Amino acid sequence: MKKQSAIPLLAAAAASVLLTACSGGTGSGNVSPAGSDAGVKELKVVIAEYSKDHTKTFWDAFAKEYQTRTGIKINLQIIGWDNIDQQTSTMIQNGSPPDILNLNAYASYAKDGLLYNSDEVLPAATKADLIDAFVKSGTYNGKMYGFPDLASSRAMFYNKDLFRRAGITAPPTTWTEFVSAAEKITAIGDGTVGYALPLGPEEAQAEFSIWAFNNGGAWKTDGNWTINSARNVETLQFLKDLSTKNRVTQNNPGKTNRTDGAFSLFSSGKAGMVVGLSQFATSLDQDKKINYGVAAMPTKDGGPPQTYGVTDYLMAFKKAGNQDAVKKFYELYYQPDQVNTWIKGEGFLPVTKSGLKAFASDAGLKVYLDTLPNIHLTPTDDPTWDKIKIAVQQNIGTAVAPSGNPAAVLGDLQKLAKSGG
Numbered sequence: 001m002k003k004q005s006a007i008p009l010l011a012a013a014a015a016s017v018l019l020t021a022c023s024g025g026t027g028s029g030n031v032s033p034a035g036s037d038a039g040v041k042e043l044k045v046v047i048a049e050y051s052k053d054h055t056k057t058f059w060d061a062f063a064k065e066y067q068t069r070t071g072i073k074i075n076l077q078i079i080g081w082d083n084i085d086q087q088t089s090t091m092i093q094n095g096s097p098p099d100i101l102n103l104n105a106y107a108s109y110a111k112d113g114l115l116y117n118s119d120e121v122l123p124a125a126t127k128a129d130l131i132d133a134f135v136k137s138g139t140y141n142g143k144m145y146g147f148p149d150l151a152s153s154r155a156m157f158y159n160k161d162l163f164r165r166a167g168i169t170a171p172p173t174t175w176t177e178f179v180s181a182a183e184k185i186t187a188i189g190d191g192t193v194g195y196a197l198p199l200g201p202e203e204a205q206a207e208f209s210i211w212a213f214n215n216g217g218a219w220k221t222d223g224n225w226t227i228n229s230a231r232n233v234e235t236l237q238f239l240k241d242l243s244t245k246n247r248v249t250q251n252n253p254g255k256t257n258r259t260d261g262a263f264s265l266f267s268s269g270k271a272g273m274v275v276g277l278s279q280f281a282t283s284l285d286q287d288k289k290i291n292y293g294v295a296a297m298p299t300k301d302g303g304p305p306q307t308y309g310v311t312d313y314l315m316a317f318k319k320a321g322n323q324d325a326v327k328k329f330y331e332l333y334y335q336p337d338q339v340n341t342w343i344k345g346e347g348f349l350p351v352t353k354s355g356l357k358a359f360a361s362d363a364g365l366k367v368y369l370d371t372l373p374n375i376h377l378t379p380t381d382d383p384t385w386d387k388i389k390i391a392v393q394q395n396i397g398t399a400v401a402p403s404g405n406p407a408a409v410l411g412d413l414q415k416l417a418k419s420g421g
Helices: 012-019 055-070 084-093 107-111 124-129 132-137 160-165 175-186 204-213 230-244 258-267 278-287 323-333 336-346 353-359 363-374 385-400 406-418
Strands: 042-049 073-080 100-103 148-159 193-195 271-277 292-295 309-316
Touching: 042 055, 042 084, 042 323, 055 073, 055 323, 055 336, 073 084, 084 100, 107 385, 132 148, 132 309, 132 363, 148 160, 148 278, 148 336, 148 363, 160 175, 175 193, 175 230, 175 271, 204 230, 204 271, 204 385, 230 385, 230 406, 258 271, 258 278, 271 278, 278 292, 278 363, 292 363, 309 323, 323 336, 336 353, 353 363, 385 406
Parallel strands: 042 073, 042 100, 193 271
Antiparallel strands: 100 309, 148 271, 148 292, 148 309
8 A cells, every 4th residue: 555745734724714615626606614515516536546547447437426326526636646645735725625535644634623523424334334443543532534445454475485495384473483584595595585674765664563563562552652662672673683683684674665675576586575465466466476475474472463554544524515425425435336346446455344254255365354353553543643654764764774773763753752743
């Protein structure tokens, strides 16, 4: 799941403009209290582009079906992940927000009172069907504002041919076994590394998270930031040791991105293991070059494996007279033939309990689906996370350099988090 920079916090003035703005696009032209039934004729819907060959196709069909059912037109804008943060922030600050926005963070907008909560626009049966972890991640200050559109989770990909050549009979289940396997694969030589470690700015927070979760660590504990906890420091030191002590990673893991770095190494047969997601499996299956397997993450001491997940959101902005139209949008989107078609087409994972059952027949997704109900997510329900994530992406990679200091890097992030970002 492509993730880009977080959304900047809105000024109070922008909030004031938003709450009195007419409905997006052409709208009805009537200024009435936010949430009243003024009968808007158009919804402005901004969607992130997940793929060139599916995103527009699905949402064009959805818009047509929505208009057929409701008589309301969808003014659809699909924007690439590289630009969507900046473009939507500009829309909102200029008083022309979308009615529906698909993005990876929502809490800043919820904090400023700009969004509808689930009690206002989401059918109760739909909320009850959402996987509990996603309800939690979408909840700010006791109310749910972030409605999940799709999900991904991570697992350990391993090259079966390299495992065979290295004499490894099964994927590792503990960190000790992991290091041993990585050393044996690296010993094959010819530029092969045991593990492709991506702590570059693309998605460093994801790589660190999944290892931390499998050492009992967390970004927050009991509502308090614990970024520099003893377990987290131990985890980051472990990742540094993989590079500088065990020497089982590629060069400069702190500057290596996931897609064009770690994934490329694995796809070319030069890495024995890498943390990946179901969408990565789809690309490997299409190329048919790597004989790979997928396993649960190794844990430090062999306990139950934990996984890291991501969900993006379809949030709804409070605008004059759009509440009923927004509610109808969600009623249609969360119908199984809509939401599951969208998710399957993009190669991601379900966000509903009924979706788990619908996807259960896909053997390739078993390792992800088994852990999805108990998935760990980053604290997107805290507005501070928007800025912390950027700081993590920019700085945590420095900790695994030869002169890096894991405790100091995490200590600085902790100070930033406690200051409110």
